[in-house]
Amino acid sequence: MKTKTIILILGFAGFTVLADNWVVSPILPAISAYFDEDISTAGLLITAYMIPFGLFQLVFGPLADRFGKRQVINFAMLFFSISAVLCSFAGSTTQLLIFRALTGIFAASVVPVSLALIGDLVPLSQRQSAIGSFMGISFLGQSFSMTIGGTVAYFLNWRGVFAIYALLAVISTFMLFTTGRQIPSAKNPNSKLLAPYVKLLSSSISIRTYLVILFEGIFIIGTFSYLGAYISKAYQFNYLYIGLIMTAFGLAAITGGRLSGRMAAKWGRKTMLTLGLLLAAAADILFHTVGGVLPTLVLGVTLLGFGFTLAHSTLITMATEFAAQSRGAAMSLVAFCLMGGGGIGTAIGGRIIQNNGFSVIFELHAVGLAILAVTALLIVQTGITTDIISESK
Numbered sequence: 001m002k003t004k005t006i007i008l009i010l011g012f013a014g015f016t017v018l019a020d021n022w023v024v025s026p027i028l029p030a031i032s033a034y035f036d037e038d039i040s041t042a043g044l045l046i047t048a049y050m051i052p053f054g055l056f057q058l059v060f061g062p063l064a065d066r067f068g069k070r071q072v073i074n075f076a077m078l079f080f081s082i083s084a085v086l087c088s089f090a091g092s093t094t095q096l097l098i099f100r101a102l103t104g105i106f107a108a109s110v111v112p113v114s115l116a117l118i119g120d121l122v123p124l125s126q127r128q129s130a131i132g133s134f135m136g137i138s139f140l141g142q143s144f145s146m147t148i149g150g151t152v153a154y155f156l157n158w159r160g161v162f163a164i165y166a167l168l169a170v171i172s173t174f175m176l177f178t179t180g181r182q183i184p185s186a187k188n189p190n191s192k193l194l195a196p197y198v199k200l201l202s203s204s205i206s207i208r209t210y211l212v213i214l215f216e217g218i219f220i221i222g223t224f225s226y227l228g229a230y231i232s233k234a235y236q237f238n239y240l241y242i243g244l245i246m247t248a249f250g251l252a253a254i255t256g257g258r259l260s261g262r263m264a265a266k267w268g269r270k271t272m273l274t275l276g277l278l279l280a281a282a283a284d285i286l287f288h289t290v291g292g293v294l295p296t297l298v299l300g301v302t303l304l305g306f307g308f309t310l311a312h313s314t315l316i317t318m319a320t321e322f323a324a325q326s327r328g329a330a331m332s333l334v335a336f337c338l339m340g341g342g343g344i345g346t347a348i349g350g351r352i353i354q355n356n357g358f359s360v361i362f363e364l365h366a367v368g369l370a371i372l373a374v375t376a377l378l379i380v381q382t383g384i385t386t387d388i389i390s391e392s393k
Contacts, residue, residue: 014138060109061332070185119320132257140250147243222345252305276311
């Protein structure tokens with residue numbers, strides 16, 4: 001099967017789960033009103049999704065190494081589809097909490113295991129371009145999320161939003177179980193649940209990379225999480241316009257993904273990593289200084305998406321070389337660090353915004369990303385020549 005076809009099939013699955021990741025935010029008031037619950041109680045729906053989404057990424061990686069990456073993705077998307085359908089029929093807040101938790105559990109596997117599968121199937125010389133394209137398609141879903149959710153909720157209701165995502169999930173699952181069955185998928189029956197993580201975190205090479213990913217999540221995902229709220233406050237746009245502006249992030253991510261492999265081959269990984277982090281810092285500077293000017297705002301969103309893909313595709317490509325027989329675990333740890341960092345950045349950012357406003361959070365993230373770029377340049381080893389897990393046996 002051609003690499004482009006594999007990327008499209010896996011990318012659509014990634015698009016679906018990352019779009020679903022943010023689906024509750026724009027429709028939270030509608031759910032709260034429908035079930036006659038206060039907004040803080042309804043807000044538990046976000047927590048119910050995010051906690052299992054973060055934790056189960058660490059579970060599915062070793063399972064994918066042992067039982068086959070494509071098989072685990074297929075299993076997860078099947079039950080993700082069922083959970084998404086159940087969400088649209090929930091009869092109470094409690095039921096919706098349970099169904100969202102199930103959705104988060106099965107969504108957790110798709111992106112990291114897909115990245116591991118790409119690492120298995122795509123030669124190193126083409127891997128960063130393939131990873132960048134996959135990440136671009138996936139994050140386009142996250143960028144479209146508020147547009148889809150807000151538009152469907154406006155014309156239908158909150159149940160219609162979950163129904164749309166269930167339909168996308170069913171289409172993705174059908175693709176995986178038909179054309180996707182041709183995707184090669186190796187198994188490693190000797191893979192264990194915790195051992196790969198212990199070995200990965202015992203290596204100075206990998207631990208430095210994972211720490212950079214953690215702080216990348218804090219600063220970049222931390223910024224992305226509040227862009228919609230910032231645009232709403234600064235421009236009083238509705239969710240449709242906000243979603244369209246945020247789509248610039250996903251489109252830039254796709255473009256960056258397609259260019260990242262060639263750029264890395266020409267300039268080197270360290271240059272790519274540093275450039276990506278500095279472009280993201282430049283985006284925060286634009287938000288801080290001239291975010292009230294619409295063209296500049298769109299430019300900032302574009303730079304954030306482009307910079308994120310250049311940096312993150314470089315870090316992921318490096319991580320695919322840490323453990324040839326345990327790439328599922330290596331990629332799950334990448335996803336856990338990125339999303340964990342994003343969760344930390346979002347939580348801290350919320351407090352900062354509440355006390356000091358949006359401008360301060362953008363300023364702090366710009367400084368943090370600039371420091372991270374210099375730190376990564378000094379501490380990250382980009383030329384991986386040994387299998388960390390094999391070497392530690």
